Amino acid sequence: xxxxxxxxVVITDTALDSFFKPxxxxxxxxxxxxxxxxxxxxxAEELLNxxxxxxxxxxxxxxxxxxxxxxxxxxxxxxxxxxxxxEKKLEYLKRAYNAGVxxxxxxxxxxxxxxxxCGLKAAVVCVTLLNRLEGDQITVPHxxxxxxxxxxxxLISIFIKKRLGLYNQNKxxxxxxxxxx
Numbered sequence: 001x002x003x004x005x006x007x008x009v010v011i012t013d014t015a016l017d018s019f020f021k022p023x024x025x026x027x028x029x030x031x032x033x034x035x036x037x038x039x040x041x042x043x044a045e046e047l048l049n050x051x052x053x054x055x056x057x058x059x060x061x062x063x064x065x066x067x068x069x070x071x072x073x074x075x076x077x078x079x080x081x082x083x084x085x086x087e088k089k090l091e092y093l094k095r096a097y098n099a100g101v102x103x104x105x106x107x108x109x110x111x112x113x114x115x116x117x118c119g120l121k122a123a124v125v126c127v128t129l130l131n132r133l134e135g136d137q138i139t140v141p142h143x144x145x146x147x148x149x150x151x152x153x154x155l156i157s158i159f160i161k162k163r164l165g166l167y168n169q170n171k172x173x174x175x176x177x178x179x180x181x
Contacts, residue, residue, distance in 0.1 A: 001102065001103045001104050001126075001128040001129070001130065001131065001132050002093060002096060002097045002101050002102055002103070002104065002131070002132055002133060003097045003102070003131060003133055004058070004060070004102055004128055004131065005058065005128075005131065006128055006129055006130050006131060006140060006148070007057050007058075007127065007128065007129075007144075007147075007148045007151065008057065008058045008059070008060065008102075008127070008128045009051065009057060009058070009059040009060075009125060009126070009127050009128075009151050009152055009155055010059075010060060010061070010062050010064065010102045010103040010125070010126050010127075010128060011044050011047045011048055011051075011059065011060070011061045011062075011123065011124075011125050011155075012039055012044070012061070012062070012063065012064040012103065012108060012112075012123065012124035012125070012126070013039060013041065013044050013061045013062065013063065014037060014038055014039060014063050014064075014100075014112075015037040015039065015063070015064050015065075015066055015108035015109045015111070015112040015124065016037070016063050016064065016065045016066065016099070016101060016109070017037075017065070017066060017109055018065065018066075018067050018068070018073060020063075020065070020095070020096065020099040020101065022036060022037045022038055023035065023036060023037055023109070023113075024036075024037050024066075024109040024110055024112070024113035026110075026113070035113035035116065035117060036112075036113065036116055037066075037108070037109045037112035037113050037116070038112065038116065039112050039115075039122055039123055039124065040121040040122060040123065042121075043121050043122070043123045044061055044123055045061075046159065047123055047125065047155060047156075047159055048060075048061055050155060050158045050159045050162060051155055051158075053158050054154055054155065054158070056151075057151050059155065060102065062100055062101065062102030062103065063099065063100040063101045063102065063103075064101070064102070064103040064104070064105060064108045064124055064126065065096055065101045065103070065104045065105075066104075066105060066106060066107065066108045066109040066110075067104060067105075067106055068106070069106070070106065072084075073106075074104050074132075075089040075092050075093055075132070076089075076136045077089060077136055078136045078137060090133070093132055093133055094133070097133065102128075103126045103128060104132065105126060108124045111124065112124070125152040125155060125156060126152065127148045127149065127151045127152050128148075129145065129148060
């Protein structure tokens with residue numbers, strides 16, 4: 001989403017807030033509680049290793065910035081409300097890119113914080129739909145978007161099969177089937 005080609009899969013190593021900090025602020029009663037949004041580095045590395053089995057699209061690790069809304073919070077100029085210029089938008093997005101942000105969405109900080117609080121290993125895997133440094137509008141056809149949507153699922157499928165010890169068995173079965181035909 002930032003500085004990378006559309007259709008790239010991003011494995012989030014850290015979820016950041018809109019100030020590029022690895023934290024989630026939650027109001028509990030009348031107190032602001034700040035929680036870490038660090039995700040499991042080993043899990044991210046394992047997912048990245050699984051991506052080496054897929055040669056159809058680029059996969060990388062990077063930070064994901066989580067915002068409160070889709071339009072102004074993400075620096076979009078295509079919403080009903082816009083209180084900034086195109087120049088300010090690009091300046092902000094370039095600072096995000098320089099901070100390691102490769103993806104922007106709206107759920108990762110709370111997900112990372114709650115998983116961390118519960119002691120769960122967690123990962124966030126997203127696909128990019130456009131490079132926000134080049135514009136706000138998705139211009140690829142619907143069929144391409146559907147293919148993009150399948151990319152994180154492909155990666156997670158390989159990860160699950162490897163974890164279950166089925167990946168190499170399936171490759172052997174696929175090769176045996178190929179050889180018998």
